[in-house]
Amino acid sequence: MSRKPLSDLPPNLTLYVNNLNDKINVETVKKSLREVFAAFGGITDIVAMKSLKRRGQAWIIFKEVSAATNALKSLQGFPFYNKPMRINYAKTKSDAVAKADGTYVERPKKIVKREDLRKGKTATPAPAASAAPAAAKPAEASKPTPSQKSIQDRIGWNPQQTVTAPKAVAAKPTGVTEPNKTLFVENLPSEATDTMLSMLFRQYPGFQEVRLIPGRNVAFVDYQNEYQAGMAMQGLQGFAMTPEVKLSLSYARK
């Protein structure tokens, strides 16, 4: 009995993720991807860009193939900014890993030669380091991979449920909610006051009001639109209210 392979591509340190919501600012997406994927192991880098050809996709570069494989299995179809992530192994080796294992060769710049210009052709870049099935370097600083249980706890996602009905798992996971003009502020110091918070949040255009929830160290902050809310979120994420207390911001649930 042969089972359906996880991927039609050979395992790779890098995962290729697409079907990402390209309405979301790429930096925001990268940050959220990191939060979600880091639960499976060390991440070297995440590459995502917003150009026409590259939007909606990201490359997650892991330190260990096993981590990539676990993430691939567990997060397949994970609802991320309201779209199920589609995950595969990357086709080729990332530059970052080629650099690390010494096989990196400078990528030829796309130079258009005059003759080719006439013919309407562009210089064909020779493929760089080949996509050899990530020769897993055994000696690698390996941070213990958190159990699958832990990520389910953190993001409220049970991979089993995707098999039959990925859409049914619409539960908005923590930290990956869809954009909203209202922000949810957590981890406030108990000394926080409305005035204090408006000072902070009114620096960002579109500010409307802040609602501190008594006794919960939590507040809601309204902006005129979700874009402005997003800007404020980026600007104030992790803001140190006191040396030991840092704000945690997300979009409020709808």
Add this chain to the structure above:
DNA sequence: AGCACA
């Protein structure tokens, strides 16, 4: 839909 590396 789209496999990049600024």
